[in-house]
Amino acid sequence: MSGLKTTGKLLVGNERGQGFKKGQCGNPGGRPKGLAALAREEVKDGKELVKIMGQILRGELLVEKTYYDKEGEVHTVGEQPNHRDRILAAGWFADRGYGKALETTSDVPIGMTEAEREKAVARVLAAGGVVLPPAK
Numbered sequence: 001m002s003g004l005k006t007t008g009k010l011l012v013g014n015e016r017g018q019g020f021k022k023g024q025c026g027n028p029g030g031r032p033k034g035l036a037a038l039a040r041e042e043v044k045d046g047k048e049l050v051k052i053m054g055q056i057l058r059g060e061l062l063v064e065k066t067y068y069d070k071e072g073e074v075h076t077v078g079e080q081p082n083h084r085d086r087i088l089a090a091g092w093f094a095d096r097g098y099g100k101a102l103e104t105t106s107d108v109p110i111g112m113t114e115a116e117r118e119k120a121v122a123r124v125l126a127a128g129g130v131v132l133p134p135a136k
Helices: 034-042 044-058 083-098 114-125
Strands: 062-070 075-079
Touching: 034 044, 044 083
Parallel strands: none
Antiparallel strands: 062 075
8 A cells, every 4th residue: 555545636645644744745855765775786777788789790709509409418508699689689779879769650641642641641740849941
């Protein structure tokens, strides 16, 4: 339970019924910082993440895979990252180095005139914060 009780639409405070102090929210300490600090410490403030993603991108990181043959013997092989993993690593770097691309969708019906198409494109771009100069 969250410790909050409601009566109708009013929030009346915690389980003890004392309520919150004036100007104070229900979570004055904010989100616990211990987990985020531990995660940053574990990956050396992201340096290890960049190193690993770089190795995947270049196909240098070998992943050990273990399998059994028909006789039941165990074999371990090192495999390079596949193309999909390398492409995802490239996208990871692009997103962090240059920012994520603006995602837009457009429903442009077939048979629009050129002027209607230009207006539709301008509306989509404007929704993404891009304003085109007036046509000459």
